[in-house]
Amino acid sequence: MLFKEHLDEYTEDFFDLLYSGEHREDSAEDASRVWEMIQKAQSGNCVQDIVDLFLFLKQARMEKGLSPEFTGLARSDAVGLALKHQNLDEHGVSLGGRVNQAASIVQQAGDRVNSYLEARDREAPSGMLLWERIQENHSRIREVLGMSMQDWDSFSGQLKYAIESPQTLESILNLPPRALEEVGRVTRDYRMRLTPYYAGLIMPERLDDPVLLQAVPTGEMVDNAGIEIPPVAADHSPARLIDQFYPRVVTIKATNMCAMYCTHCLRIAHIGKKDRIYTEQAYGEALDYIRRDTRIRDVLITGGDAFMLPNKVLRNILAELDSMDHVRLKRLGTRIPVTTPQRVDQELLDILEESNDKKPLRVVTQINTAQEITPVSREAFKQISRVVFAVLNQAVLLKGINDTFVKMAHLCETIQEAYVRPYYIFNCSYRNPQFSHLRVPVEKGRDIVEGMYGNISGDAIPRYIATAGGKIPLHRSNVLGRDQGDIILQKPWSGEQVKYPDADPEVYSESRWGLKRYE
Structure with a gap:
């Protein structure tokens, strides 16, 4: 120098x-x-x-x-x-x-x-911070349910002992009698299921616990039901098991099963009363539709939860998609790494790696609170991240669960540290009146997301989205106007206005540039 x-x-x-x-x-x-x-x-x-x-x-x-x-x-x-x-x-x-x-x-x-x-640790503690308490909860739940360690550490054991009735719920959570009555009233119409592992994430002394609010249905789900509405995407299903909102992207709803049924489930009408793996004929028709339309580039396998599919079925669907030249990308929609991380074993990882080696495979999950990230779920995501192209999170903005800057920012930072990239935040859907009590105003969500800019890492900030015949970004424009060749921008975190020189339109329209100048 x-x-x-x-x-x-x-x-x-x-x-x-x-x-x-x-x-x-x-x-x-x-x-x-x-x-x-x-x-x-x-x-x-x-x-x-x-x-x-x-x-x-x-x-x-x-x-x-x-x-x-x-x-x-x-x-x-x-x-x-x-x-x-x-x-x-x-x-x-x-x-x-x-x-x-x-x-x-x-x-x-x-x-x-x-x-x-x-x-952040006071208002939105992560499962990492609460791990000692969670382990105490797990020990208590194992004893109450009579689970062996072998049952606890297996995916099948977690499903076998899943909490599906108010009576079992009462045995592991100290809920007020009135609350249990409400749960019983709701479960006559809607399914409830918590795996013992996921139930242990609940801090039982808190009736506003963010995991509890996601897992245990309350009376509003019945009281808000109102007029029955068509199932989500009934008008966007051109073939059996298929949803298609975009010309090059389709969804295969491969099962109605989840390890845990969320109180804000977008596909509440598809869950039904009984777990189902569909017939080979049904999967064949869905795959044939994709095979015929060579414009389709990206396929999402979801449900329900894609990781609820038996390994054989999941491997076969991925292999069929990998055999189609025009299908270039695949996604698996799952919440299991946070609800039942015991599912993530070597056989599943081998299936994911085998498909990812052929064409990029992404795992898309839903984590709504930092409390859902524990050392166990973090390890599951770490293992998955080693064998797939990307692990992405699609959170849902939910009242009392993640509807403050502190809660959402800590969620985004925590999942990023757990090998998961924050991708979307969905405004809780208007189509299902059953959970209108969990919805958050659009403006509130915009304030939360824009408050992250300049305060946490850029790639920890998700896009804010509404589903209304497709995904519509909800970010407020920070472009205030123009001053000759400059754009006036406003910093969302401080309100400061700055001038940003725009590209010269004449230079941009010039066709002879770069090496073309020498033709």
Whole structure:
């Protein structure tokens, strides 16, 4: 790097701040401390020593009105240290830029997230943080249900001992009698199922526990039912087991089964009263439809839950899709890694890897609260992430579960640390009045999502979506207008307006560019 002999405007402005205006004397103790810092900065080659000195001098100036001259540090000496800093730094960052600009920006950003960092473990604790409590719950549930460790550690055992009645629920959760009566009233019409593992994620002393609210139906599901509405996608099913909202993407609803039935299930009308694996004829008709339409590029296998399919059935469906040249991508929709991670064994991983080796396979899950991520589910996602193209999360915005910035931001950060990429946040569907009590206003969701920008990692921020004949983005536009060739943008986290130079339309429309200029 070339030696620089001049200060930039950031540093000149910074020194004007330090050395101009009224000065007053201060204690010998302050002067002595600063003099030690000056000697250290002048004698060594540590950039941070120079930064620490000038951060202290800036604080003394702003809080006490002191000039560096009270220590005997003349402006010419300060210039020498500034040039030393600038030439020591690998990227030539100036002292004024670092101390008077960057440090302030970092401090302001830190102030924005401090309240979130202080609140997240209190308001939205993860299953990692609660793991000791969850293990106690698991031990208690095993004893109550009479499960062996072999049952507990197996997928079949988790399903065999699933909680499906108010009586069994009462034995593991200390719910008020009135609440249990309500559960009984609802389960006459709608199915309830919690695996023992997932039930253990509930903190039983909390009636507003976010896992409880997702798993145990309440009276609103009956009271809100109102006029029966058509099953979701009844008008978008061109073939048996097929939904198609887009010309190049189709969904195979391969089963009605889930390991846990959510209280906000979009496909509540498809669940029925009995678990079903469909016939070979049904799967064949669905696959034939995909085989005939060569425009189809992406196929989602869902249900229900794709991981509820027997391994043989899942392997066969994936193999058929892999044999079709026009099908380039596959997705599996599942919630099992958080509800029953015992399902993720080596045989399943081998099936996923075998298909992913042929064409990209994505696993799309639904995690709605950081509490659903435990060491066990995290390990399941880690193993899955090693054998598929991507693991994506589609959360649903739900009242009392994740409808604050703290809850949603912590969810997104927690799943990202568990090898899952935040992908979508769905506004809870309007089509199913049974769970209208769980819906959150669109504007509330937009405030939550836009509050994440500038405060958490960009690739931890999902898109906010509504399902209304397809997925419609709900983000508020941050483009306020134009000023000649500039676009006026607003930072969603601070409201600050900035000018952003747009591309020159004439340059953009030029057809002879790059190597074409030499034709």
